[in-house]
Amino acid sequence: MAYYCSFKPSLLFLLFFIATSQARDSITTHLHFFIHENVNRPNATAITVVNSTTSNPGGFGSIGIFDDEIREGSSIDSKLIGRAQGMAPEVSLSEMAWLLLIDFVFTDGEYNGSSLMVVGRATLGGTIERSIIGGTGKFRMARGYTINTFLSGAPEGRLIDECDAYIVH
Ligand SMILES: *[C@@H]1O[C@H](CO)[C@@H](O)[C@H](O)[C@H]1NC(C)=O
Numbered sequence: 001m002a003y004y005c006s007f008k009p010s011l012l013f014l015l016f017f018i019a020t021s022q023a024r025d026s027i028t029t030h031l032h033f034f035i036h037e038n039v040n041r042p043n044a045t046a047i048t049v050v051n052s053t054t055s056n057p058g059g060f061g062s063i064g065i066f067d068d069e070i071r072e073g074s075s076i077d078s079k080l081i082g083r084a085q086g087m088a089p090e091v092s093l094s095e096m097a098w099l100l101l102i103d104f105v106f107t108d109g110e111y112n113g114s115s116l117m118v119v120g121r122a123t124l125g126g127t128i129e130r131s132i133i134g135g136t137g138k139f140r141m142a143r144g145y146t147i148n149t150f151l152s153g154a155p156e157g158r159l160i161d162e163c164d165a166y167i168v169h
């Protein structure tokens, strides 16, 4: 009985401590960067590893793998700050649309060694919102969203994607 009485308050204290420490630590970080994809061989950063087995014009069921560059700016020689590594199965029967699974791995600057896991849709053109579902390092427990827009006028064989990430962590 004595054991039970002393145990109960300490458990309540522990739960209170966990709740308040999470609330106190949460901050919102806004990152702005550019994803550079090169589909030109031999130095392509994105490849198709599975072709569609259907006659669907959108390529339903195909799978791409990418290890794109994350750069500070839209220019090809702007500073490299990480990699956007992931996969893109084509998941729509009615249009060209992919389900992206991306690990943003930062390799320079304040977030060197930290990463963000992003999941969501991709289509050709337009502005796209995706979910940030987790992170590591400085982004542990991350939640948030990204807003991506493809830039027009990229050099032949390259895609340049402007990205704003809003991260609560
Ligand atoms: C591929 O990368 C290598 C090493 O960086 C470079 O020397 C070569 O010019 C590149 N080739 C093309 C076609 O971009």
Ligand SMILES: *[C@@H]1O[C@H](CO)[C@@H](O)[C@H](O)[C@H]1NC(C)=O
Pocket (backbone or CB within 6 Å): 048, 049, 050, 051
């Ligand atoms: C997919 O199809 C393209 C075009 O026919 C071909 O060049 C490529 O080698 C194929 N890739 C795979 C993984 O089968």
Ligand SMILES: *[C@@H]1O[C@H](CO)[C@@H](O)[C@H](O)[C@H]1NC(C)=O
Pocket (backbone or CB within 6 Å): 107, 108, 109, 112, 113
């Ligand atoms: C990033 O972190 C790694 C591992 O700690 C370190 O080896 C590397 O030098 C760092 N890069 C920069 C540009 O600071």
